[in-house]
Amino acid sequence: MRYKREEAxxxxxxxxxxxxxxxxxxxGKREDFYSDSIEIMDVSPNGLKFNTPLNLSINDNKYFLEVTFIxxxxxxxxxGVPAWKKTEGSIFAYGFNGIKDEKxxxxxxxxxxxxxxxxxxxxKNRR
Incomplete structure (x- = not known):
């Protein structure tokens, strides 16, 4: 797994x-054919890590994705785009780099x- 040392x-x-x-x-070909639920493990201003059962072949294709969460x-x-993929049993973990958007x-x-x-x-209130 790669770490971005320049991230705050x-x-x-x-x-x-x-x-x-x-x-x-x-x-580069517009799709809109797939949408699914994911589990987000961590977030930074520039990206995130998520888990999903979806197996994207990121080495063979260039994906442009939208991740939404509350x-x-x-x-x-x-x-943004997937940066890396790791298999964790039947689930796939992905590193995701968001496009630069200050807002x-x-x-x-x-x-x-x-x-x-x-x-x-x-x-604090539990103590």
Whole structure:
């Protein structure tokens, strides 16, 4: 697995976040034929890691994807490409690089701040 050392942070969820995956194009040809639920394991402003039973042949094809998820009531939509794939039993884990979009990056940062504050307060109140 590759790590991006230039990333400011990567937020790993204790419980996976449910999201959706939509294939926009394959090898530059517009598609819109596939959409499915995914589990998001971690998020950064520039990308994320997700799990799905869908086996994309990323070495043979160029995929352009849309990943959508909700954090703290904010719907986040990220467009981008798969960077890597790892098989985990019958599930496939993917690294996903979002296209550079400052507005989306700021939305993700703000949503993660709110989410982490909520998680921190919940843990604090349990003590």
């Amino acid at each position: 942070f990567r937020f790993q969820f204790r419980e996976p976040l449910t999201g959706s995956l939509k294939i926009i194009s394959i090898n 954090i703290e009531g904010r719907t986040i939509r990220v467009l 989306t990056n700021q939305e993700i940062i703000q949503a993660l701040k709110e989410y982490s504050k909520k998680v921190y307060n919940e843990q």
